Amino acid sequence: MFIYIDTYIYAYIVRTYVHTTYKLNLPQNFTAIVTGHGKTKAYLHRFKIIEDPTCTCGKAVQTTDHLIFECETLTKERKKLKTTALQKNNWPINKEGLIRKYYKEFVKFINDIPFDNLTQSNNSEQLM
Numbered sequence: 001m002f003i004y005i006d007t008y009i010y011a012y013i014v015r016t017y018v019h020t021t022y023k024l025n026l027p028q029n030f031t032a033i034v035t036g037h038g039k040t041k042a043y044l045h046r047f048k049i050i051e052d053p054t055c056t057c058g059k060a061v062q063t064t065d066h067l068i069f070e071c072e073t074l075t076k077e078r079k080k081l082k083t084t085a086l087q088k089n090n091w092p093i094n095k096e097g098l099i100r101k102y103y104k105e106f107v108k109f110i111n112d113i114p115f116d117n118l119t120q121s122n123n124s125e126q127l128m
Helices: 002-018 028-035 041-046 064-069 072-086 095-101 103-112
Strands: none
Touching: 002 095, 028 064, 028 103, 064 072, 064 095, 072 095, 072 103, 095 103
16 A cells, blocks of 8 residues: 555656656656665565665664654754755655655755665675
């Protein structure tokens, strides 16, 4: 169900922003975060590419929502996005609200995420 909702949101963004006057170039990481397809340990674990879906912060399964709203490793990257959102809304705002209201800041946040470091194996975990 969550993937359907995220994919629906992504399709909305493409229809609304990319094919309009904005003609935005959506980064690959943006697509991965919004749809939940790829770039996270939860996704890699789902396809048995890695054994452990736990985030490198060690606090939870590494899902896209965890990375956006909770991951302690991304506190610095999240700060500007959160500051901007708090000027008009409460935090945490939902993913759809971030995309619709704070697109530029959200893309900047996503582009600042060090995905290669976040998907590395935890301690002794080995790739299957």
